[in-house]
Amino acid sequence: xxxxxxxxxxxxxxxxxxxxxxxxxxxxxxxxxxxxxxxxxxxxxxxxxxxxxxxxxxxxxxxxxxxxxxxxxxxxxxxxxxxxxxxxxxxxxxxxxxxxxxxxxxxxxxxxxxxxxxxxxxxxxxxxxxxxxxxxxxxxxxxxxxxxxxxxxxxxxxxxxxxxxxxxxxxxxxxxxxxxxxxxxxxxxxxxxxxxxxxxxxxxxxxxxxxxxxxxxxxxxxxxxxxxxxxxxxxxxxxxxxxxxxxxxxxxxxxxxxxxxxxxxxxxxxxxxxxxxxxxxxxxxxxxxxxxxxxxxxxxxxxxxxxxxxxxxxxxxxxxxxxxxxxxxxxxxxxxxxxxxxxxxxxxxxxxxxxxxxxxxxxxxxxxxxxxxxxxxxxxxxxxxxxxxxxxxxxxxxxxxxxxxxxxxxxxxxxxxxxxxxxxxxxxxxxxxxxxxxxxxxxxx
Ligand code: ATP
Ligand code: MG
Numbered sequence: 089x090x091x092x093x094x095x096x097x098x099x100x101x102x103x104x105x106x107x108x109x110x111x112x113x114x115x116x117x118x119x120x121x122x123x124x125x126x127x128x129x130x131x132x133x134x135x136x137x138x139x140x141x142x143x144x145x146x147x148x149x150x151x152x153x154x155x156x157x158x159x160x161x162x163x164x165x166x167x168x169x170x171x172x173x174x175x176x177x178x179x180x181x182x183x184x185x186x187x188x189x190x191x192x193x194x195x196x197x198x199x200x201x202x203x204x205x206x207x208x209x210x211x212x213x214x215x216x217x218x219x220x221x222x223x224x225x226x227x228x229x230x231x232x233x234x235x236x237x238x239x240x241x242x243x244x245x246x247x248x249x250x251x252x253x254x255x256x257x258x259x260x261x262x263x264x265x266x267x268x269x270x271x272x273x274x275x276x277x278x279x280x281x282x283x284x285x286x287x288x289x290x291x292x293x294x295x296x297x298x299x300x301x302x303x304x305x306x307x308x309x310x311x312x313x314x315x316x317x318x319x320x321x322x323x324x325x326x327x328x329x330x331x332x333x334x335x336x337x338x339x340x341x342x343x344x345x346x347x348x349x350x351x352x353x354x355x356x357x358x359x360x361x362x363x364x365x366x367x368x369x370x371x372x373x374x375x376x377x378x379x380x381x382x383x384x385x386x387x388x389x390x391x392x393x394x395x396x397x398x399x400x401x402x403x404x405x406x407x408x409x410x411x412x413x414x415x416x417x418x419x420x421x422x423x424x425x426x427x428x429x430x431x432x433x434x435x436x437x438x439x440x441x442x443x444x445x446x447x448x449x450x451x452x453x454x455x456x457x458x459x460x461x462x463x464x465x466x467x468x469x470x471x472x473x474x475x476x477x478x479x480x481x482x483x484x485x486x487x488x489x490x491x492x493x494x495x496x497x498x499x500x501x502x503x504x505x506x507x508x509x510x511x512x513x514x515x516x517x518x519x520x521x522x523x524x525x526x527x528x529x530x531x532x533x
Contacts, residue, residue, distance in 0.1 A: 090162045095131030098178045101165045108133065108161045108180065111215070112153050112191075114198065122150040124182075125173065126161060132173040132217070135161050137182040146185045155197070156215070158188040174217070174348055207519065211533045214523060221349035222520055225342055226509045232341040233315050233503070236334055237292050242317055245284040247277030247293040253483035260299040262310075273298035276502060279432070279487045281318040282463060285498055286490060292317040302528070305405065306517045307455050309506060310526040318500030324444040324462050327499040328420055331448060331458060332365040335418060335503075339363040342512050355514040359452060362416060369420035372442065373399065375411050382410055402428045409453040418457065422446045431477040434462035434497075435469075446501075454511035460501020467491040 093106035110128030117123065120139040125132055137150040153159070162184040171179040195209055196216065206213045213219055238244070250266065251274050262273040277293035284291045294315045301308040317334075319326070339360055342350070350357055370378075376399050383395035394406035402424075403411070412419060423442040426435060433443035445461030464470050470491040474481060481488065509521035519525045524533065 093165075095126075095128045095133045095173070096175065098131070098133055098165055098173075098175065098180075102167055102178065103165065105162070105164050105183075106180065108135070108163075110159065110161075112155055112157050112159060113215075113217075114155065115153060117151055122147070122153075124150065124153065124161075126159070126180075127215070127220075131175060133178070133180055134171045134173050134176075135163060135180040135182050137185065141181065141183055142185065149187050150182070150185050153187065154191045155194040156191040156212075158191070160186040160188060174352070203519075207525075207530060208532070210524060217352055219520065221346075221352040222509065222513050222515070223523060225346050225349050225353075225513055226505070226521065228342050228346050229338055229505060229508050229512065230313075232338040233334075233505075234294070235341075236337045237315075237317060240290075242290045242292050242319075243284075243288045245281075245288060245291045245293060246295065247274065247280035247284070249274050249295065249298075253480065260301055262298050262300050275299045276314065277316050278318075278500070278502070279484075281316055281500060282432075282487070282490055282498065285318040285320050285500070286494065286496070290317070290319045304528050307405065307507065307510070309518055309522065310528070310531075312522065313505040314502045315505065316500060316502045318498065320496050320498050322462075322499040323497065324422065324446060324499060327460055327462070327501060328367075328369060328422075328446060331420075331446075331460070331501060332367045332418075335367075335448065335458070336364050338508065339512060350513075353513050353515075355512075359416070360512065363418070367417045367420055367448070368415050369422055369446070370411075371422050372424045375403075375407075375421050378414065379407055379410060400425050400427060405455060408449050408455045412449040412451050412453060412455075416451060418448050418450050420446045420448055429461065431473050431479060432461075432463050432470075434464050444499075450507070450511045452511070452514075454507065457507045457511060458501045458503045460499065462497065462499045465491060465495040465497050467495060 090105035090107050093101050093108060095108065108126055108128055110126050112124055113127045113132055114125040122137040124135045126135045137147060139147050161182055163180040163182040165178050165180055168179045169177050171177055196212055250271050252271060260275060263270050275297050281291060281293050292315055296311055297314045298311055301310060343357060343360055376397055379395050379397050383392050386392050395410060397407055423436060424445055426441060426443055429443050429445055433445050436442045436444055443461055447456050448458040450457045464473060470488060474488060506518050506521040510518050515521060519527060
């Protein structure tokens, strides 16, 4: 009796008669043999149909099978170390083939296609092995995020997506009509997180966030997933200590559980193996000095131009890449100027011109992957900041309330899932890190 098998378990089924339900990924034939690469969502297996082993009409069906047709195959698993596939090393000698649906001519063939064409066919492109590998790694990253937080005493508390007021930067908000009143898609769960923190101690929210990013970059999506931990009685040092453990766990989990997928992506994993705490840290002021020195020394006029920066400016992509390039691990950049950051960040005691914040920059030019800070907890300071930043006291009444009832020092950060996926997978552009990317010039499919 043949029993159902998932291709990921093929090694455990050596010598057994199995049933595989899936799709034809690729096919070649040679006289009396048809080699079918069959995928079932968990892997790809080479299934060999030998004319004498099948009823004639089923062998003919195998020969005529079109790419991406859905099929049910019965056959016997045998070890063959040359057999391609994921995991590979085993093939299936086919004894029966049932065609469920014969696919029309498939638009994506193994030949090269342009990115816009592939993006227009994203709903189909997701079946290709590269995309398959990325989405599996993405799932592992999300699971690692949740596992680590759940196992370290953080409670998942959801924050709303439809919000009455802006989180911080009003220029990047998507506005919608809420029964005749304006509402906004959340660009962060941050402020609600602070309320949840006061109820539960250590919390995190995890969901989609929305930013109308008007600039076209390789690192910005309009819709992306962010995890935001927020911790009571945490200082900047506590935050950094926690973040590096958390990030290292995510990277190491992918390395141990998604080797095959990293191989498919041809990711050089030596750089990732090195991602273990402690990570280096420098101040914003030191980073600016290093950038200015680099700009002064370089003989490349384009690089010199792109590295121009004055104290007070926020970093652009070239700055982040240059700073990250000075280290072989992610680097914490701390203490940015007050003006460059959000109103709720805690100013430094000794130098009130900077805030107790930190961005984490990934190596190899993947840019900022987390941004976080100590939050203001002093009610008087909160009132003053709200006033000077021109924030609506009416809209933020509930938030200002938090500092009035048992305020405590606290800190938190946001991590963008897609930036993590891009870095770990080694993808130059963020568009392939999410199944259906929303970009400046694309919301289809
Ligand atoms: P950037 O300077 O790169 O625009 P940011 O300072 O706006 O980032 P935060 O508001 O601190 O970012 O958000 C926290 C994290 O969310 C970032 O570190 C990054 O990982 C991710 N992130 C921010 N904006 C985007 C975006 N448009 N697309 C994908 N991820 C993003
Ligand atoms: Mg931004």
